[in-house]
Amino acid sequence: MKRKFLFSRKGKQWNKFLRKFKNLYKRITNGSNTKQQERRLKAKLNRTYQRLEKMQYRVGVKLAGTAIVIMMLSATSFAQNTIPLGYLKADSQENFGTYIKPSFKDIDGDNDLDLFVGELNGKIKVFTNDGNNNFTSTGYLQADGSDIDVGNQSAPVFADINGDNNFDLFIGEDSGYIKVFTNDGNNNFTETGNLQANNYDVHVSSHSTPIFADVDGDDDLDLFIGEETGYVNVFINDGNGNFTGSGNLLAGGSDINVGEDSAPVFVDIDGDNDLDLYVGENSGYINVFTNDGNNNFTSTGYLQADGSDIDVGNKSAPVFADIDGDSDFDLYIGDRYGHVNVFENDGNGNFTETDKFNADNSNIDSGSTSAIAFADIDEDSDLDLYVGDWYGYIQVFINDGTNNFTSIGNLQANGFDIHVDYHSVPVFADIDGDNDLDLYVGEIAGYINVFLNDGEGDFTAAGNMQSNGSDINIGVFSAPVFADIDEDSDLDLYVGENYGSIKIFTNDGNGHFIPAENMQADGVNIDVGDGSSPIFYDVDGDNDLDLYVGNDLGNIMAFTNDGNGNFSVAGNLQSNGYNIDVGSSAAPTFANLDGSLKLFVGNQEGNILVYQEIEAVGINEIRKTNISIYPNPTTGIFTVKTEANFDITITNISGKVISQIPNFTNSKLDLSNQPNGIYFIKFQNSEFTETLKIIKQ
Numbered sequence: 283m284k285r286k287f288l289f290s291r292k293g294k295q296w297n298k299f300l301r302k303f304k305n306l307y308k309r310i311t312n313g314s315n316t317k318q319q320e321r322r323l324k325a326k327l328n329r330t331y332q333r334l335e336k337m338q339y340r341v342g343v344k345l346a347g348t349a350i351v352i353m354m355l356s357a358t359s360f361a362q363n364t365i366p367l368g369y370l371k372a373d374s375q376e377n378f379g380t381y382i383k384p385s386f387k388d389i390d391g392d393n394d395l396d397l398f399v400g401e402l403n404g405k406i407k408v409f410t411n412d413g414n415n416n417f418t419s420t421g422y423l424q425a426d427g428s429d430i431d432v433g434n435q436s437a438p439v440f441a442d443i444n445g446d447n448n449f450d451l452f453i454g455e456d457s458g459y460i461k462v463f464t465n466d467g468n469n470n471f472t473e474t475g476n477l478q479a480n481n482y483d484v485h486v487s488s489h490s491t492p493i494f495a496d497v498d499g500d501d502d503l504d505l506f507i508g509e510e511t512g513y514v515n516v517f518i519n520d521g522n523g524n525f526t527g528s529g530n531l532l533a534g535g536s537d538i539n540v541g542e543d544s545a546p547v548f549v550d551i552d553g554d555n556d557l558d559l560y561v562g563e564n565s566g567y568i569n570v571f572t573n574d575g576n577n578n579f580t581s582t583g584y585l586q587a588d589g590s591d592i593d594v595g596n597k598s599a600p601v602f603a604d605i606d607g608d609s610d611f612d613l614y615i616g617d618r619y620g621h622v623n624v625f626e627n628d629g630n631g632n633f634t635e636t637d638k639f640n641a642d643n644s645n646i647d648s649g650s651t652s653a654i655a656f657a658d659i660d661e662d663s664d665l666d667l668y669v670g671d672w673y674g675y676i677q678v679f680i681n682d683g684t685n686n687f688t689s690i691g692n693l694q695a696n697g698f699d700i701h702v703d704y705h706s707v708p709v710f711a712d713i714d715g716d717n718d719l720d721l722y723v724g725e726i727a728g729y730i731n732v733f734l735n736d737g738e739g740d741f742t743a744a745g746n747m748q749s750n751g752s753d754i755n756i757g758v759f760s761a762p763v764f765a766d767i768d769e770d771s772d773l774d775l776y777v778g779e780n781y782g783s784i785k786i787f788t789n790d791g792n793g794h795f796i797p798a799e800n801m802q803a804d805g806v807n808i809d810v811g812d813g814s815s816p817i818f819y820d821v822d823g824d825n826d827l828d829l830y831v832g833n834d835l836g837n838i839m840a841f842t843n844d845g846n847g848n849f850s851v852a853g854n855l856q857s858n859g860y861n862i863d864v865g866s867s868a869a870p871t872f873a874n875l876d877g878s879l880k881l882f883v884g885n886q887e888g889n890i891l892v893y894q895e896i897e898a899v900g901i902n903e904i905r906k907t908n909i910s911i912y913p914n915p916t917t918g919i920f921t922v923k924t925e926a927n928f929d930i931t932i933t934n935i936s937g938k939v940i941s942q943i944p945n946f947t948n949s950k951l952d953l954s955n956q957p958n959g960i961y962f963i964k965f966q967n968s969e970f971t972e973t974l975k976i977i978k979q
Contacts, residue, residue, distance in 0.1 A: 370622035400436035425471035441494040444523035454490035479525035495548035508544035562598035663959030670706035695741035724760035778814035823971035832868030915977040918954030
């Protein structure tokens with residue numbers, strides 16, 4: 283489905299569901315699903331389509347319904363080779379060195395593109411493609427039997443400038459020359475000195491970054507060189523590989539200059555049969571200069587992805603390549619920090635930054651000090667992941683419906699990335715009773731920032747949370763959580779803080795909060811040392827909320843609720859008989875993503891650790907018995923068989939109780955009056971507790 287992404291505030295929701303639709307369709311048609319998986323994926327695809335259909339008039343587009351229906355109904359297996367997008371990875375690593383310059387080329391003639399990475403140390407590292415876009419390091423590129431080394435800041439490019447059908451190697455370097463290594467036809471390279479023009483060595487100021495392109499359409503490759511001073515130097519090929527200096531490349535009648543460390547590349551992204559110019563630079567942006575078809579270039583600003591200027595931080599070195607074989611050029615940008623940033627082309631020249639922290643097949647890494655929350659903001663019946671980080675942003679990882687998460691950037695409000703001071707700690711709650719989840723964000727300065735949801739998942743900043751008419755401020759490092767411990771049908775506020783206590787602000791029932799005493803256990807104030815990060819959850823299945831508090835030491839302390847809101851110390855939360863220890867700054871949360879309860883713990887390193895089997899002193903172990911549900915998925919009415927009597931509770935994906943049935947045994951249940959989606963059935967008696975998932979479609 284070729285549909286242009288949108289960049290308005292409402293359009294961002296459209297973009298997300300459009301990406302989800304396309305990803306689901308690819309999974310359905312990859313030929314590797316069981317019949318049950320295919321049914322579930324098609325049901326998810328249909329729900330996503332219905333959401334797009336509902337949104338189309340709000341965002342000002344119209345669905346190509348027939349094409350989408352064909353996609354939904356297609357059962358043809360046309361497998362596609364894909365790679366995890368985001369930072370490009372090789373050997374399961376995503377760091378290629380420092381100040382890197384990537385280049386792709388099929389040197390070995392095996393019909394796939396291998397990766398060659400110029401490094402700060404002057405060498406060129408080789409990463410071989412196995413044909414499925416999995417890259418493996420195979421050492422450094424050699425010439426004359428030794429590793430090629432040009433001294434400092436190697437910038438490699440391959441080109442056949444003399445028409446012998448061999449790709450020779452040309453390497454820019456720190457001192458401004460272009461080193462030449464000739465290919466004997468069998469990929470054996472020999473150093474042959476510096477590239478020349480007008481019988482002199484080609485030389486720019488420093489940090490030479492060469493690229494060859496036939497911009498003038500005379501069937502030979504001319505030479506364009508970026509350099510430290512920001513210009514793009516031009517050398518014209520006479521057709522025999524002899525070059526003549528021709529000054530600097532112009533745009534609008536003036537020399538192109540991007541400030542510092544220009545890294546040019548030419549490509550026809552817009553399909554108008556001429557080569558446009560894209561220039562990386564020291565500040566991390568990609569400057570765009572469009573070609574009018576007569577090789578007159580005009581500056582058109584920075585290249586964008588998802589409606590914002592692409593910025594990789596420092597020393598952007600772009601390259602375009604069709605790695606995934608979808609007949610369009612995706613963008614790969616080397617940066618100062620050794621990453622190869624990936625931006626996917628949707629086929630229409632619109633770029634999307636993909637999984638910067640690589641949730642697909644790799645540990646999520648938010649950079650530093652992750653604080654996590656799960657919520658179904660987009661109402662697609664699955665829980666998406668929101669990760670607060672040290673820098674004050676909230677990173678969003680979208681669930682495709684089968685608990686595979688994809689990064690889509692930072693959460694926004696008022697059309698801009700949400701950003702608090704430092705150490706953002708997000709929590710979602712419906713305090714105002716309007717049936718949507720608003721966002722509350724703790725931060726290092728001690729405030730709790732409020733962002734209101736308009737009911738469509740778009741947030742608006744609404745100042746700081748208040749108590750008695752003044753901003754709540756607990757001093758340092760606020761970690762908020764809401765819970766109805768006193769069972770008065772409203773959510774009170776509990777705030778962890780830097781010194782290990784938990785502050786309480788009671789809700790008067792109208793969303794006004796009043797400060798109360800610190801939270802206690804066994805009659806004394808709770809103190810977990812430093813950096814308390816609280817979460818409430820009914821892990822033991824006794825129908826009350828127990829308290830779990832992460833601390834700076836990386837442990838999680840458990841406090842059991844006696845059913846009347848009185849808490850007792852229960853020791854450290856454990857896994858496999860040992861105290862859970864995530865290093866430092868433990869930030870726990872619980873989520874039931876796949877029918878089984880798991881513990882997710884953020885830490886100071888920016889990772890998220892997952893625990894399946896959890897226990898704490900005084901907390902009952904969760905065990906399972908034989909329970910079967912069929913059919914699953916269901917259209918509404920289904921059968922439940924058990925080996926014992928249970929009290930059962932049915933909840934939706936957001937935790938809302940749909941039904942409670944005491945002393946239940948084998949019988950039929952009916953969800954016909956409920957919307958399609960995921961539901962959880964909790965079975966509990968004096969010996970066992972088990973929660974199972976059922977899908978209504």
